[in-house]
Amino acid sequence: MKQIICSICKLENKKYKCPNCSLPYCSLNCYKTHQEYCNKLKSETTATETKTTPASQYPSTLPIYENIEDEREQIPIAKLTELLNNEQLQQDLKKPGVKENLLKLIHSKAPLKEIQKCLRNTEDNFLVQDVMGEILMQMRKD
Numbered sequence: 296m297k298q299i300i301c302s303i304c305k306l307e308n309k310k311y312k313c314p315n316c317s318l319p320y321c322s323l324n325c326y327k328t329h330q331e332y333c334n335k336l337k338s339e340t341t342a343t344e345t346k347t348t349p350a351s352q353y354p355s356t357l358p359i360y361e362n363i364e365d366e367r368e369q370i371p372i373a374k375l376t377e378l379l380n381n382e383q384l385q386q387d388l389k390k391p392g393v394k395e396n397l398l399k400l401i402h403s404k405a406p407l408k409e410i411q412k413c414l415r416n417t418e419d420n421f422l423v424q425d426v427m428g429e430i431l432m433q434m435r436k437d
Contacts (some may be wrong), residue, residue: 302399303329319400333398387426396426 301310301321309319320326403409
């Protein structure tokens with residue numbers, strides 16, 4: 296049986312799943328780290344569902360970039376805004392497995408590599424692969 300590692304620290308085997316998004320984690324420390332982002336994502340998703348936010352209201356830097364080592368893997372704010380306002384993506388986020396994989400990206404030090412890994416992983420849901428592929432295509436535009 297394949298062991299699933301903690302999506303936060305990537306060191307230990309998972310013992311628990313987040314009650315909000317089912318992201319696997321191993322300890323209370325990892326849960327607390329994840330919970331901060333999970334709650335933000337949940338509130339942002341709720342806000343996005345009720346209204347779209349103009350690009351001028353987004354911050355110039357995002358806290359999720361603190362983990363990213365290579366600046367070339369940071370997604371420009373304008374591109375994130377475009378993705379957040381994409382109606383198809385908003386619908387896809389409501390489907391099982393999609394949020395979990397996107398949360399893995401948020402906590403990843405190399406998001407583009409995580410997307411590519413998901414695209415290669417045949418165990419993942421095909422819908423998740425489609426969403427990851429669409430995000431990758433959107434990021435490479437321009």
